[in-house]
Amino acid sequence: MKPLNRLIPIFYAATAIAGSAQVEPFSLDASDPKEIGKGTITSEQSAISPGTPFTVAIHLSHPEGWHSYYKNSGGIELPPEITWNLPDGFKAAALQWPTPELFASDFGTSIGYAEGPTLLAEITPPADLKPGTNVTLGAEATWQYCQPGKCINDEESLSLELPVGEQAVTDPGQAGLFSEARAALPQALAASSGSSFPGAAGDVLVIRQGKEVTLQISGQTAEAIKGNIAFAPDQPFVAPVDFTAASVEDGTISLPLKQAIDIADKPVPIEGDGISGILLLKDGPAVAIPFTKFGKAPAPPVSFSQLLPILGGMLIGGLILNLMPCVFPVIGLKIMGFVQQAGEDRKKIIFHGLAFTLGVLVSFWILSGILFALRAGAAPGQEIGWGYQLQNPWTILVLMLLMFVLGLSMYGVFEIGASATGFGGSLQSKQGLSGSFFSGILATVVATPCSAPFLGAAIGAAIALPALQFFLAFTFMALGLSLPYLILSIFPKLVEMLPRPGPWMESFKQAMSFLLFATAGFLLWVYTAQIGLGNMLNVVVGLTLIAIAGWIFGRWDTPAKSPAVRWAAKALVVVFAVFGFIACKPPAESSITWDTWSSDKVEELLADGQPVYVDFTAQWCATCQVNKKRAYPEEVATLMKERGIVALKADKTKANPEIDAKLEELGRSAIPVNVLYVPGKEPIITPEILSADYLKDLFTKEVPAPTE
Structure with missing residues (x-):
């Protein structure tokens, strides 16, 4: 049977359904069906030759009345997985999946097979393979099959020995198996125009607008489309589309695709940059839709x-x-x-x-x-x-400074x-x-x-x-x-x-x-939201320095002053303005994630063997803000991540008796206080003024590197 972590989604789904729909909980007892599934591997050739690709078929059976699944099951059911164990130099191409069907399951609409699927794979041997030898192909197959209220996980170790000859030899006894397996594959879009799917050769466009996804195929006719077409997506974030009325306009089929919903009724995140899948037809062969990147519909002109x-x-x-x-x-x-x-x-x-x-x-x-x-x-x-x-x-920063400087000028500074x-x-x-x-x-x-x-x-x-x-x-x-x-x-x-x-x-x-000052204040509010409230003090200091630069410029850089005074004033204006701008500029982003501190959380983390770094801080603490500006660059964040150090923030901006008690316990009465806790060691209290070099040295010496 599968490892336990593979079964967790099934237990979770069973619990959710049993609690809401009063259905039978899932059974994972493999002795339940009358016969157990079996996996086999078969080669189309009785002998292979160096460098010549050949095809193998992997058949995964299951008992009658059960369903196994497509590579995207459409729900939380598990699709088959094949892990190859091939000799050196052999390469296996992507699996070729037979056309699935859509059917109702405990979780909505699922994609799978009422009969065990036969998966084809092309294997390419190395060109330097020696004739007269034998090779053994191995694969580990795992698959799941379900019926209402029950799912079984099965697995099989597959092995196939083949002789190597000068020429490849096709096995006539397997012709029927491979002919039937290829007939079950969906047709390529560009090659299926002669099928009962009208004009299937055409351009594919997948339009995404927010969470809405639409599949469009051009070069089509409207006949025999409505109520005759469904879609089995390869990607799990798109829900299967049952046979519904697809719209056809100006030779283009449009099939709206809905975002998949997980067992907790939450949308599955849209990942990647496109989709692929299989168009299923009631009255004709299935058509494979190749992977197509998301696009956007051209804006139509309006009257x-x-x-x-x-x-x-x-x-x-x-x-x-x-x-x-x-x-x-x-x-x-x-x-x-x-x-x-x-x-x-x-x-x-x-x-x-x-x-x-x-x-x-x-x-x-x-x-x-x-x-x-x-x-x-x-x-x-x-x-x-x-x-x-x-x-x-x-x-925002440039606009804010522009409004602030213009306000100073209009006020007469x-x-x-x-x-x-x-x-x-x-x-x-x-x-x-x-x-x-x-x-x-x-x-x-x-x-x-x-x-x-x-x-x-x-x-x-x-x-x-x-x-x-x-x-x-x-x-x-x-x-x-x-x-x-x-x-x-x-x-x-x-x-x-x-x-x-x-x-x-x-x-x-x-x-x-x-x-103008009010506008600058509004922009300061927006800017602070972007860079974080903890950096606001830097911006306030920067604006103060820029205001001093403007005051010096208006006070001493005037025609009434001597050239020496004016040049000195210009130099001071540049110094104050530059340092003010540096203080205001967006801070370098750090990937440190600060969780909220509590004594219980520290104890829990230490009990789990995790080192903890606590920053006792407050918005009104100027030294704290300076530390944040200079002590936590990306290299420090990377080192903390490598050493498994959990960062906690004890925020004293508002009165917090628990923080006050902890500071008293540490022998401190004022912040900033930064403490490193390492399991089995006494807490290490850092100096008040921090630097990146100090923290890197501290973490390297006191926190052991994780063992492999």
Whole structure:
């Protein structure tokens, strides 16, 4: 019988079913059936020759009234396994499986055989095999056969001795066996167009969209398809498809495939990058579907009546974006520019409005182009949407620093020119046009994290459009974002209704800085979620250093200061800004998994012979955060994994009497405290300041390497 671990799924399934459906528990008594299964191995040739492939047949029988299984059983039943024991130089090709059938079982629909299957395999002997000798082929066969409420695991050691001659000799006595075995194999798709499966020669496409998988075969006709086709997948994550109404449209058969469900009613994870299987036909031979990688269906064009509401939704969504917290600071600052232009030359005002609109359009075209490329290159099942680039922590970091620095400038900590930001300054020069163009780009960049009514649904519909309609939809969204500015520039009387320039503008500018700080705070929240809350202190320190750099720049790098002072100020600005950026940047990822500490867990692990490393830490502990930054690179994580060290975190961010008691027991009253526990040894308390070199040396000396 099989080893116990092979039987665990059956016992588990039996328990689940017995508890819910009141059926007979599984029996694993091999004496139950009247006859026991038997495995045999047969060669198509009575003599083999050096280097000439030959075919063997392995037949796995089972008692009448039972079922054995295909290589994917369709459920938790176990498929046959063949382990070869061949002489040196011999190679066995993949097994050739006969066409199975679908049948109802205790676990739904299973894939298998009412009669024992005959598996074919091609064996290739080495070219230097000596004629006149004998060779012995060996194989270990294991297979399972079941009937309602009972399963039996069987096994057989198979052996076949063959003579080696100058020429291969076919055994006529086995012709019927091999002819019947080959007839039971499914036909190749490209070679079966003459069968009763109409036009079976065609292209295969497996479309995956999230958890939905669809098998499509082109070059077909609709006759004799509905209710006549089923599918037996080779991969266990796809459920068998019984004879159902497959849809046929424009010469393409579409067969929806459902994700398999395990015994606990949970979806089986989709693994790999494609599927294969066998199309089963009621009125014709089966057709083998070769392994086909997952693809994506091309986006079908939509009619004008369908496209119009999408374009309207994108335009409205772009307009509403102007009221979002991410974009609103840019609005106020841009309106300041129009206020400054009240009464100026109308053409110049229009040029600035067009420059801003062009900046929005160009940046939207670039972002939507990136999105389109990501959509085209994304793995099947991978969802790509607007704002996808914001999943990258580097993108969030750059946006956060940009908003923070601009906020410092708007508050008056330092001044930067209009050519860099488009905020304020003269709009009568070339620099002013450049600033308006950049303002459009900035408005687009900070708009991407925002969502609004009408926007989510419209973007979801637009992303599925083909290329031309896709870019047209996002162009409408860009026009919606830039429309208020464009209207103000084209109709100067509206600009004249705005307040005239005056001292109030400085207060207004400083007020706008708080919106920029709020946007930076929102991005800090997103960034912290990406890099982990434990790294937030580093970011706060980094932003503080960058703020100091801005203050030095605005205080001492001014025309009123001497050249020596200005050069010193520039040097300090660079130093503080660089160190601030380094502190803010995403940390190197470590593969250490920290479990939650408890005294009982430590005792259990030590009793099992596992070493334990405990970090007593807290969010408010600055030294703890420094340790996390520098002491746990990937080489330390790898060493801990090699030595079997379990990492536990005792978090003291909130009051925890159990942690306080353990620290007192260790003779410590303050954190950080890091302790290494090794079975049979006293706990080792590390220094407060950790380094990667110290931990590598500690783990190497104190924790023995596992024995093979």
